[in-house]
Amino acid sequence: MMARWQPALFDAQQPGGWAVVHCRQFFLADNNGVLFPREWLKKQDLPILAEHGIGHFDGDPIYLLELQAPLELPGFAWQSLRQFMLQGDADTFRLLGYATQIGTWARQHRFCGSCGEPMLPMPGERAMGCQRCEQHHYPRLSPSMIALVTRGDEILLARSPRFVTGVYSTLAGFVEPGESVEQCVAREIREEVGVEVTNLQYLGSQGWPFPHSLMLGFHAEYAGGDIVMQAEEIEDAQWFDVHRLPPLPAPRSIARYLIDVYVARRLGRPEPALPT
Numbered sequence: 001m002m003a004r005w006q007p008a009l010f011d012a013q014q015p016g017g018w019a020v021v022h023c024r025q026f027f028l029a030d031n032n033g034v035l036f037p038r039e040w041l042k043k044q045d046l047p048i049l050a051e052h053g054i055g056h057f058d059g060d061p062i063y064l065l066e067l068q069a070p071l072e073l074p075g076f077a078w079q080s081l082r083q084f085m086l087q088g089d090a091d092t093f094r095l096l097g098y099a100t101q102i103g104t105w106a107r108q109h110r111f112c113g114s115c116g117e118p119m120l121p122m123p124g125e126r127a128m129g130c131q132r133c134e135q136h137h138y139p140r141l142s143p144s145m146i147a148l149v150t151r152g153d154e155i156l157l158a159r160s161p162r163f164v165t166g167v168y169s170t171l172a173g174f175v176e177p178g179e180s181v182e183q184c185v186a187r188e189i190r191e192e193v194g195v196e197v198t199n200l201q202y203l204g205s206q207g208w209p210f211p212h213s214l215m216l217g218f219h220a221e222y223a224g225g226d227i228v229m230q231a232e233e234i235e236d237a238q239w240f241d242v243h244r245l246p247p248l249p250a251p252r253s254i255a256r257y258l259i260d261v262y263v264a265r266r267l268g269r270p271e272p273a274l275p276t
């Protein structure tokens with residue numbers, strides 16, 4: 001079955017179509033959802049910073065209006081992307097995940113970082129270009145590793161102070177310049193919980209629009225060391241028995257997938273599908 005949401009590049013000079021309105025990971029919404037007739041929106045005197053053609057939903061062209069500030073409009077509310085991740089349908093979340101990344105990039109690339117000149121969208125590709133120094137700036141992606149560390153029937157989960165109360169998750173962190181993803185896995189796990197790992201197995205990836213991560217998911221086996229938590233980043237870390245797990249991350253996250261795959265393997269149950 002063809003996905004309802006298909007990213008595409010088209011010129012924002014064309015009239016018509018539908019639009020989502022974004023500001024700092026929030027979307028304008030009413031009882032019918034987040035898509036509004038674009039020409040109607042453009043009559044509402046919104047503080048528009050940037051406008052991009054971003055793709056098709058059920059075949060209709062979709063544009064993104066990036067706002068300077070989340071203007072209050074009677075009868076409308078601002079809903080967070082996180083809310084759509086937790087409760088929305090998969091196609092809408094994919095559309096909004098893409099829109100938020102393009103919107104954030106568009107907001108942060110209005111001027112050239114080298115010379116300060118205003119930049120313009122490049123024809124034919126998703127890039128902002130500087131006329132003076134001919135630099136092209138593409139949407140930013142941050143490769144990040146995420147790994148489930150296991151020891152027989154036990155799995156190592158941790159809490160960041162940013163998590164919802166009670167929830168424990170797998171360890172994650174951003175790849176640094178010059179390192180491989182495998183080196184990043186070993187370094188992040190060592191930094192966050194003081195543990196050494198071995199036998200890395202790559203399980204899959206996930207684009208994660210909070211704000212622009214590309215998650216690379218691994219299973220890793222425990223090789224040594226006692227848990228020593230990193231101050232500030234890790235509030236608690238424990239070995240949990242697969243039969244007695246704490247509250248876990250959202251079903252749509254690759255963190256949850258990594259846990260569910262291992263638990264399924266240990267308990268001889270069918271493995272879940274990678275969330276897309």
Ligand SMILES: NC(=O)C1=CN([C@@H]2O[C@H](COP(=O)(O)OP(=O)(O)OC[C@H]3O[C@@H](n4cnc5c(N)ncnc54)[C@H](O)[C@@H]3O)[C@@H](O)[C@H]2O)C=CC1
Binds near residue numbers: 210
């Ligand atoms: N989809 C999923 O299942 C999960 C996704 N994640 C994502 O993984 C990413 C990394 O996880 P964290 O534990 O927060 O990272 P982390 O362990 O590297 O620490 C976060 C710190 O890294 C620094 N930082 C922020 N952005 C950065 C960047 N682009 N490059 C390098 N350093 C940066 C900041 O100081 C920040 O406080 C986050 O985007 C998070 O949303 C995390 C857990 C689950």
Ligand SMILES: [Mg+2]
Binds near residue numbers: 171173
């Ligand atoms: Mg981390």
Ligand SMILES: [Zn+2]
Binds near residue numbers: 112113116130135
């Ligand atoms: Zn420039």
